[in-house]
Amino acid sequence: MNTIALFGNPNTGKTSLFNKLTRSYASVGNWAGVTVEKKVGTLRDKSALLVDLPGAYSLHPLSLDEGVTSQFLIDEPPASLINIVDASQLERNLYLTVQLLEYGCPMVIGLNMIDVARGRGIFIDEQRLSAELKVPVLPIIARSGQGTDALLQQLVDLPSKDNKTKRSFRLDYGLIVEDTLLTLAAAIQPTLPERTPQYVRWVALQLIEGNPVVEQYAYSLLSPDWIGQQLESCCTRLAADSEDSTPAEYLRRIRTQWITHLYNLTADHSRAGSRTLTEKVDAVLTHPLFGIPIFLFMMFAIFKLTFDWAGNLLADQIDALIAGPVSSGATSLLQLLGASTFTQGLIVDGMIAGVGGVLVFMPQIAILFLMISLVEDSGYMARITLLMDRMMEYVGLNGKAFIPFIIGFGCNVPAVMAARTIEQRRERLLTILLVPLMSCSARLPVYTLFAGVFFARHQAIVVMILYVLGMVVALGLARLLSNSPLFAREKSFFLVELPPYRVPQPLSLFRNTWEKVKGFLHKAGTIILAGSVAIWLLSHLGMQGYGVDMDHSFLAAIGGVFAPLLDPIGFGTWQAVAALLTGFMAKEVVVSTMNIIYHAPTIEGLGAQLSHAFTALQAFSFMVFVLLYTPCLATVSVIRKETQSWKWAGFSILYAVLIAYILALLIYQLGRLLGYT
Template sequence: MKSAALIGNPNTGKTSLFNILTSSYEYVGNWSGVTVEKKVGQLRNKSGFITDLPGIYSLHPLSKDEGVATNYLLTESPSVIVNIVDASQLERNLYLTVQLLEYGKPVIIGLNMIDVAKARGIKVLPEVMASRLRAEVVPLIARTGEGNQQLLMCMDKVGSPSAPAPQEVLLLDYGRTLEEAVKALIPILEKSHSLQGCPASKRWLALQLLEENSVVTQSLTPAELENIASITARCAQQLNKEGIKESVPELIRSVRTSFIQALCNEAVDRSEQKPHNLTEKIDAIVAHPLLGIPIFLLFMFMMFQLTFDWLGNPLSDLLDSFISGPLSQGVSLGLDAVGASSFTRSLVIDGVIAGVGGVLVFLPQIFILFLMISFIEDSGYMARITLLTDRLLEKVGLNGKAIIPFILGFGCNVPAIMASRSIEQPKERTLTMLLVPLMSCSARLPVYALFAGIFFTRYQAFVVLGLYVLGILLALILAKLFSSVLFKDKPSFFVVELPPYRMPQSVTLLRSTWEKGKGFLRKAGTFILGGSVIIWLLTYCGPSGISVSMDESFLAKLGGLFASILAPLGFGTWQSGASLVTGFMAKEIVVSTMNIIYHVSDSGGLQQQISTAFTPLQGLSFMTFVLLYTPCLATVGVLRKETASWRWTLFSIGYSLLLAYFIALIVYQGGLLLGFS
């Protein structure tokens, strides 16, 4: 079966096409590096598999995710490369195309967004492109699926008996001096043991070495690198003698750019081009240097109003009435009918339904939040947020791209940390990963909804928004501190593309929301279910035996170990301590634990118990601690994987615990000093 590689610049519709070609769904966004690692899907016509690689501007990697694409081309051997280009931004997209055509494998160029180009008055001539590039060019509209059948047919022809003559490799003339350097490098590459299995042409590898591609150079031995450095140095000296002031990589880029400009002059008719007026008009308001941030904060407030007051709470109440009413009663009757023991009955009703059901009642609010985040991403607004925040983030040692993992962290910290791969500089990437856990993920939302709904009913959206903003502010302060103390200052750069605004397609929006939300459901069926059973067993058993009173249970003993430590924060009870300890598995389990501890079957009963056990000030202190304290188990795991360091992982756990304690202490003790009880 054939294997294909799908490669293109960010925002060219590459992943949308992947979803159509494979009848599957992968995440779609509007910023560089949304696909942080390769994803493989079977083609719809069952003729082979296609690999979706990260959106990149060139094969010279600037960030960790871009290195994935270059490494794939060094180690894999695709039958065909499908290069997706944006017809409305052709000149910029073709730089990567030239590099792929030099690679030595058949290339099919998907000329996407021809509708966008037409709307802007840009006419692209596919036949001219095909002639100059010596490759198949297929016009596409990935969002609607137009042209995908023709693309599949072209892919099928590669390597088949009916296929035309093999595609010629694009050979640009880089000048006598550079060409001599290429010829001198090829024998070294042919003898290299580390590159023997590399499917790329030796000319392509030589050009990548002259461009100083770090992914290629790290595959070679020190002796080979020494020989290559000698050839490159001689080439640079010769260029200098010839009066060429450009470096070797700059000269290679210059030759390719000249070729692309000449091609676009022939293949693109811009005589009727017009600006994208709608995007410019919207940007004049939402991307305004002064108005942009307030508009973003207003949008966030509206998002929380919708999540809680306007739509989320009524839907959660309906779900709660179903779980605590018909579902619980039906299960109870079923257990009675089969003659279940008191142990089994207590396990199912007090453990599983109380624990899992107590979290599931917040499912509508979580899905609404995910829907709004998906809208921000798919509309093109996310890229504007990175631009607006870049100046602020640069002052604290980050860049604008850090806001993407931060916002994704509102959904789940795990994919947010993985999204940090799109940040070019290692220092900024590590900093971002360490700070992402301060973002309020959806797992904390049930805790906020519970406590804010009890103590701050009229101002629920304001309180929750305040917690989200607090997490961001603390992340900025710590970014400045960490970048000054733990990391040496290094030069930074920020590259972001501003795609045109698009009204997200309803199907894409719903799929994106479901992909985010199903992770929460999966967790409910695994972590939360398992955790609820374990927590119930800890309440059922104690040092003196089984079926003990709650205050004599193992859970009470465990929570009691931390009660005195938590007392200055306002919630020095074993119930609070036990909830926070079990919350390390998953933050949702904080609510599950409270449901089990207080023996309640619905959110109304739990709210009554919480209102008795906490004051409003204590509740605010507890929410603040939950916002900041140690990341959940899954987040710790992905931190270890992405940083490749236990030192940074343990540092993240340690600083977040200290920060949570310090800020909660200020909230509670400061509130007491101000006269709040």
């Protein structure tokens, strides 16, 4: 089956188009950096595979995710390309288009967001643009699906890659560059007899431009020293003949001049307004004085809705359902089937109680996911990174690092992967190591349980404090680590796409929220279920066999080993230690463990028992420790994958435990000195 590759600048609607053409679902957001690795789907007509690649402004990669695009063109040459461009930002988007045209593969251009462009008074002559570029150009609105059927049909009608009669696109780069291109192409062509001359010319162009991915590819074909000599000669001749300091700057100038000419030929922006609605809203939301307070107020409103206004009511209903009909029904059925006491206890008190104790908090998690999706789809996410850039720069990062931090509020695993969008290696590594300090949704059941018991009147405020605390600790550590010898300073720059504000689509919000909730439910049916079974068995097995008192079980013995270490921070009991140890699998398992240990039929009953086991000060210290201590197993695994080092994965565990202990110790001991209990 043929492969069609989908290219475009960040936030031009690639993933929305991918979903429409394949009838699949991939995460969509109105901000740059949603796609950090390629996604593959089958076209609706089953004619080809469609590959959605990370957004890139150029084939010259500045970050790891952008490197995927160039590598794909070399390793997996597609049968054809789709280049989706933003009609309201056409001139900027055309730079990547030129590079793709030079690749020499059959291509169709999807002129997306034509509604946004027309709303700004910008009108594109699609036919003239198509004639100049020598490829089909189709106006579309990817979010709604308008024009996607025509685009799909155009893909079927595209000429094959081997069609020699197809008109090829070519820019004239002047005598010096063209001579170098001929020399390089003549040497490369015999090593790639199956590739077209235009592809070979593209490889030579990318070499001159300094594309590191193509350089490694070319070095496998020809002598690096010979290539270096040709490029040095080109650079010397250009320096003497033009004002550009490097061949890459020269190529950019030639392309940019041609693109400006093309844009003036094909775009009418004489009716463009002086100030758009987005610019007017940004004057308030990104204001240097009011921007951050508005962001904090928005966060508080989200937590208020999640924990005080809607979440608790729904959670109580689910708790009543699990503790009542589900548990009693399962007990009756097992008794009817003649199941042993052991089997009944394992299923009802282990599986149902353990998993059910976490599912109770699903409404709060779903509401929080919905609110985060709303922020993403509206376009506000990119503005938050802009607001935070000055603060991030002060601590040794840049505003783009804030995007993985925000994603980490949902789940730390995709947040770590989102750090691929950061260009500088040092800042990328720092971000990866600090992301686990963000309060992911897996910690929400712990917060909701303890805040509901000990801080019932101020749940939203307490949970918001924990979220902000995670951010503050991460920024403080960034400042500390960025000045250490481990993280040598690099030249840094901040580039972020500010998309227009859009009214979020209900279907997109529902899908985005459902995908995240589905991930939570999947975890409940796998990791949390397995953890609940293991915890129940350990709590009922001891040296004397099955049925021992829980205080003499293997679980109590394991927890008792570490309990004295946690006594100075307020919760030196084997029950608390056991819950924390199992939380390494997934933070939700902390609640499952407590539900099984305290044998509570309902969350209300568990809360009543916790109110006797903890004081308010101990409870807050416990929540802070859960916020900061070791990342879950899945996060540690993805840190190892992204850093290619077990050293950094181990460091992420050790420093987090140390920071969690120190901060919990300060909170508990200072609280005692001040007379809090």
